[in-house]
Amino acid sequence: MSPLVLFDLDRTLLDLDTAVAGWAAELAEERKLGPEAAGLITALDAEAGADRARFFAGVRRRFGLAEPADELWEAFRRRLPSLVDCYPGVREALAELRAGGWRVGIATNGSGERQLAKIRRTGLDALIDGYAISGAEGVHKPAAELFAIAARRCGTDLAAGGWMVGDDPATDVAGARAAGLRSVWIDHGVRPVDANVADHVVGHVLAGVSVVREAGSGAGGPAT
Numbered sequence: 001m002s003p004l005v006l007f008d009l010d011r012t013l014l015d016l017d018t019a020v021a022g023w024a025a026e027l028a029e030e031r032k033l034g035p036e037a038a039g040l041i042t043a044l045d046a047e048a049g050a051d052r053a054r055f056f057a058g059v060r061r062r063f064g065l066a067e068p069a070d071e072l073w074e075a076f077r078r079r080l081p082s083l084v085d086c087y088p089g090v091r092e093a094l095a096e097l098r099a100g101g102w103r104v105g106i107a108t109n110g111s112g113e114r115q116l117a118k119i120r121r122t123g124l125d126a127l128i129d130g131y132a133i134s135g136a137e138g139v140h141k142p143a144a145e146l147f148a149i150a151a152r153r154c155g156t157d158l159a160a161g162g163w164m165v166g167d168d169p170a171t172d173v174a175g176a177r178a179a180g181l182r183s184v185w186i187d188h189g190v191r192p193v194d195a196n197v198a199d200h201v202v203g204h205v206l207a208g209v210s211v212v213r214e215a216g217s218g219a220g221g222p223a224t
């Protein structure tokens, strides 16, 4: 059976930082927030990390915006799929994996509608065998079931083993382990983590693809 490799979406295949910078530039322009605003907004994003509520509360406070932080957040969610793109080289790397006989899938947490909009807009849908989005399936990473759904959509199953590549240690790496997959953790350097939890640690998704290709299908199942 063709070996399986699953990828997380946000900050693994997709460059959310550039998308946030684009949104910040649009907001600054639209509200006439001044020449420094876009940079300040991206700095607030970096500071807040995964805590989006904190980020939007910070933006609202810093610029004295009238609408509640939740409204800003909602507008951002609607706009993001149009601003987001893959990291350079991602589409080519996925095409090469498939040409090399791999089954390639996506397992992502998030809204079914919005994550699918991102997958389609970036052309990833044509480059993968299947995907599983938590919002559509009613089950979230790190639950093994979401990985199992993604594997099935790729025409295989978790019993055959495989790989998971992602940037979140709690959902992607721990989830991979629960699902019996080998893991590659993309360390963006934003939070302290015990690197030993992942089978491999890399700094960028393309390095993760290289690890997977070099290691092959990992006959014998996941590393322990």
Ligand SMILES: [Mg+2]
Pocket (backbone or CB within 6 Å): 008, 009, 010, 011, 012, 166, 167, 168
């Ligand atoms: Mg991610």
